[in-house]
Amino acid sequence: MDNAIIKALVIDDYTDDVDLLRESFSKVGASDFRFTHVERLDEALPLLDIGDFDVIILELDLQDSAEITGLHQIIARAPDLPIVVLTRIDDDAVAMNAMQAGAQDYLVKGQVAGEALVRSIRYAVERHRVQSLQLRAAQEEELGRVIALIGAKGGTGTTTVVSNIAAALARENKQVTILELRSDYGTLALQLNRAPDYNLSHLLRVSADGLLERNELEARLFSLPYGPRVVFGPQTADEFMEIEPEQANIVIRALQEISDYTIIDLPCNLSAATQLAIRLSDYVGVVLQPEPYCVKAGKVRIDQFRAWDVSLDIIGAVVVSIGASYSEVELTEIEARLDCRIVGVIPPAAEACAAAMELGVPLVLHQPEQIAAVTLAEMSQRLAAEEIEPIRL
Ligand SMILES: Nc1ncnc2c1ncn2[C@@H]1O[C@H](COP(=O)(O)OP(=O)(O)O)[C@@H](O)[C@H]1O
Ligand SMILES: [Mg+2]
Structure with a gap:
């Protein structure tokens, strides 16, 4: 009117x-x-x-x-x-x-x-x-939650966290989709030991006209035997491409309609598509190791999100101890330096991670009793909640 x-x-x-x-x-x-x-x-x-x-x-x-x-x-x-x-x-x-x-x-x-x-x-x-x-409003409410994970820098265990959260939530009978939203090579397929027929590059091609029909989308999702569906990142050099924010918007919205949870594995380099994904997310986990450089990198990343007007209420830190020989920063000190609460602390589990990867199965399914698997599953519960409770230190 x-x-x-x-x-x-x-x-x-x-x-x-x-x-x-x-x-x-x-x-x-x-x-x-x-x-x-x-x-x-x-x-x-x-x-x-x-x-x-x-x-x-x-x-x-x-x-x-x-x-x-x-x-x-x-x-x-x-x-x-x-x-x-x-x-x-x-x-x-x-x-x-x-x-x-x-x-x-x-x-x-x-x-x-x-x-x-x-x-x-x-x-x-x-x-x-x-x-x-x-x-x-009711239709909006039916859209699933979007949880994005992004490394403070590369190699912090982000993709591992993503595949485990997805597996843990699927175990609770939730409809979960993983989106590996990146322009270049996505390692998730390698980690899960899969050779997908379709990946993000194909989805972006079919949605080039600004539309993504539900059947077009579903036909290009990879279904893991334990529940989650996956949009893998590009797999070959000729599939690498820039992702326009509008394209990311179409894909994320479409996934939200068919998923209780869309878990996005974001690359560390910040692009317009990554920014858009963060804006669409209900929660953003910054994955970092408890060592000084990584905490510093995490701090800069969180500052960036705040400059984009992302509320601190929807940002949390996920601390993954890879177990290398660095001087660990205390958890309370991490929270203070980041000015951000911690939502998960994953202990070192190099051998268990390697064994799980060998089989292409997330740790929470491969060795559910393993301590890192237990903490990953607990964190999934926390992230699934409408109101996310940080860890009490
Ligand atoms: N809790 C952990 N303890 C030891 N190693 C881990 C742990 N989590 C992940 N890793 C290992 O760290 C490496 C990088 O993990 P990845 O998930 O690919 O990180 P990113 O996505 O941040 O690059 C992998 O070899 C993975 O098995
Ligand atoms: Mg990764």
């Missing part, structure tokens, strides 16, 4: 009634209403395709349509428009049918007039607007 002008299409062949209607509006000074009047349904229907109306005011007793057949035709043509029936037909059964068919209100001429008529039509428009907003 531009400038709060309410554009009404009146479909009524009792022209005297239409004059009365206009009079009611002008009498109460409802100057925000603009009326377009047609007498027949076959004049109205084409107008619905071109005119941007906010409400339809419909007499059911028309020459070219009787009772609620016209109403059905209008709803089929303009399902998002509120329709107020204003009619000479004073019949409860017809009224009930009309309301059940989707009319916003049923007003009998003569019974409602003047100010009350104006108010009823205004309320119907408003009620419809609120219902549409609620419907949209």
Whole structure:
């Protein structure tokens, strides 16, 4: 509704009634209403395709349509428009049918007039607007959660964390999709010992026209035997490509529609596509090792997110001890330096990780009792929650 002008299409062949209607509006000074009047349904229907109306005011007793057949035709043509029936037909059964068919209100001429008529039509428009907003909010709520993991720098265990979180959540019967969102070689296929027929480069090709149909998407997902589906990163040099943010948007939104959780494995270099993915994420885990350089790199990364206006509430640190010979920074010190809470602390498990990788199975499935596997599974639970609780140190 531009400038709060309410554009009404009146479909009524009792022209005297239409004059009365206009009079009611002008009498109460409802100057925000603009009326377009047609007498027949076959004049109205084409107008619905071109005119941007906010409400339809419909007499059911028309020459070219009787009772609620016209109403059905209008709803089929303009399902998002509120329709107020204003009619000479004073019949409860017809009224009930009309309301059940989707009319916003049923007003009998003569019974409602003047100010009350104006108010009823205004309320119907408003009620419809609120219902549409609620419907949209409900649809948004149905979208799955997006959790992004990004390394403070390369080789911090990000991809390992991603594949384990996905496996742990799938074990809880959640629909999980992993998206390895990168322009160049994705190592996840290697880590899971898979040779996918399709990867991100193919998805970006089919969505080049700005659309990604659900069946096109699902046909290109790789299904792991233990549940999660995967969009692997590019696998060969000729598949490497820049990812436009709009492309990333299409893919992530499409995955959200079919997944309870979309887990994104992000590369360390910051691109416009990575920025977009972070903006779309419900939570971002920065994966780092507890050593000074890595903590510093993590701090710079978090500063970058904050410069993008990403709320600190949705950023957490995932500390992975690879077990190298560095001087470890204490967890409380990490939180203080990052100015960010820790959501997971994964102990060293080089041998267990190597053994799992050898078989192409995430550690949480290969050795569920192993201490790193237990902490990975616990962290998955934490990340799955609507309100993510950081670790108490
Ligand atoms: N908790 C851990 N302890 C020891 N090694 C680990 C641990 N987690 C991951 N790794 C190993 O670290 C290496 C890098 O892991 P990867 O997940 O590929 O990191 P990134 O995605 O950040 O580059 C792999 O060899 C992996 O097996
Ligand atoms: Mg990786």
